[in-house]
Amino acid sequence: MRQPGGRVRVAVLISGAGSNMAALIDAGQAADAPYEVVLVLSNDPEAGGLAVARAKGVATAAVDHRPFGKDRAAHEAAIQSELETAGTEVVALAGYMRLLTPFLVGAWEGRMLNIHPSLLPKYPGLDTHARALTAGDAEAGCTVHLVTEGVDEGPILDQQAVPIVPGDTPATLAQRVLNAEHTLYPRALADFCRARIRSL
Numbered sequence: 001m002r003q004p005g006g007r008v009r010v011a012v013l014i015s016g017a018g019s020n021m022a023a024l025i026d027a028g029q030a031a032d033a034p035y036e037v038v039l040v041l042s043n044d045p046e047a048g049g050l051a052v053a054r055a056k057g058v059a060t061a062a063v064d065h066r067p068f069g070k071d072r073a074a075h076e077a078a079i080q081s082e083l084e085t086a087g088t089e090v091v092a093l094a095g096y097m098r099l100l101t102p103f104l105v106g107a108w109e110g111r112m113l114n115i116h117p118s119l120l121p122k123y124p125g126l127d128t129h130a131r132a133l134t135a136g137d138a139e140a141g142c143t144v145h146l147v148t149e150g151v152d153e154g155p156i157l158d159q160q161a162v163p164i165v166p167g168d169t170p171a172t173l174a175q176r177v178l179n180a181e182h183t184l185y186p187r188a189l190a191d192f193c194r195a196r197i198r199s200l
Contacts, residue, residue: 008193011039011088013079013096018049019178020094020115020185025056027186035193039086041079043098059086065098076104090196092189093147105149112147113192115185117177119143119159124152129170129177139163140173142181144188158188 010028012021018040025037040053045062053060061082068075080103083091093114105112118128120143132140141161146154160180164173 007033008035008196009038009087009089010035010092010189010193011041011083011086011090012037012053012092012094014040014042014047014049014094015044015097016047016049016095018047018052018094020181021049021092022052022056023182023186024092024094024189025053025058027190029056034190034197035090039082039088041082043075043079043096049095061086072098072101073103076101080104080107090189090193092185094185099151100147102149105147108147110146113144113157113189114147114152114154115181115188116143116145116152117174117181119161120145120152120156127170129173132164133168133170133173137164140177142177142184144185157192158184160184 012024014021021040027033028036037058039059039061040050041061041063042050043063043065045064050060050062063075063078063082065075089111091108091112093112116124118132119141123131129140139161141159143159144157145152146157148154160183162177162180
């Protein structure tokens with residue numbers, strides 16, 4: 001476990017390519033970072049982000065959800081075991097495409113972060129960019145928040161706005177928001193971990 005004054009041990013959960021995960025790893029490897037990514041875990045053994053994490057020197061694990069069928073609790077118990085083995089202190093969701101049960105959310109209450117591609121509380125859930133364009137919004141953006149049992153309802157930690165420009169499509173807007181996420185998420189996680197270090 002982390003020594004006094006050491007870095008907060010973070011595990012990142014992914015389901016796909018893991019571009020936000022890569023940004024978190026890179027920021028955590030800076031000399032003055034308050035956290036380090038000690039584990040990248042996916043529910044998909046074929047997730048491209050696992051190879052990216054290994055290439056960056058980070059331990060990985062895959063807990064395939066398919067053998068568990070509809071037993072989400074058993075799948076999450078296996079995930080929890082991996083998190084505990086890695087000495088995880090904070091969990092960051094980065095494109096993790098599984099709905100969490102109260103078991104895992106409760107186990108990490110106040111210590112699990114997520115990034116969402118809208119300026120919450122606007123547009124929780126899916127299709128955020130299309131919804132922002134349809135509404136005629138002047139800006140979109142992304143939000144880092146703590147995870148609670150409600151979908152995208154947890155306390156907001158930080159946000160970054162992205163202007164909507166004439167001619168934007170959901171795809172072009174999504175790419176600019178994703179670029180903003182790569183800046184916002186490492187900053188928000190670092191701020192959260194610095195506060196955690198001070199409070200311990």
